[in-house]
Amino acid sequence: MKQSDHSPSAAEFSGVRLQRGTVLALDDVSLKLPARQITAVLGASGSGKSTLIQLIIGLLRPDAGTVTALGEAIDYRRPAALRKRIGYAIQDVALFPHLNIRENIVLPARLDKRSAGEIASRIDELMTLMHLPSSVLGRWPHELSGGQQQRAGLCRAMMLRPELLLLDEPFSGLDTMTRRSIHEQFLALQQAEPIATVLVTHDPQEAINLAQTIVVMK
16 A cells, blocks of 8 residues: 655554564555544454554554654654553553543543643543533443443543544444444544544444545555
8 A cells, every 4th residue: 555645644654564473464555644634544354454553552563664653753662752642542442440430531641640630621621522421430431331431431542632543443332323422522522622533444434424534454
């Protein structure tokens, strides 16, 4: 896959190759993901969609080629500094079961040593944008519906006001009505806080509904 232009990018792949065991996950991929808009990465299972996100966040390292994010080459030895500028949410949400919802959402801010006042203000903003009632903050993840868990996961991903948001099938497994509702709230969040977003999905309609740019992996 090759793509080239001179527009600003949130992330860029140049000649990237990655072998995972016996599987060639990516082969000579050159791609620019636009800044300040939603890009959907669309494809079937095994097409390499999630691999792109894992390379950006530093969970995987390419065998060849280069990956940059937010204007910086990924330092795979010390990815923590760049990760502070990136929000990440996945299909299974990955809320910690031993933490209540508030503790889950504010965890990135606590690790970054943000002030109590800043944390309180930010969580109020996010709860309003994602239509989550304050009553859920003291509850445990297993006590929430799937839709509420996904909203909480998005709040956590946005807690530090990231410059880039990576979403790996975050809306899969939800019923149609819940999915539509979260789509609307996600778009409202993007309008309120426009940032570059990479959305991995296998659903063409979801890509069309949410994204300004669609990348198809084969």
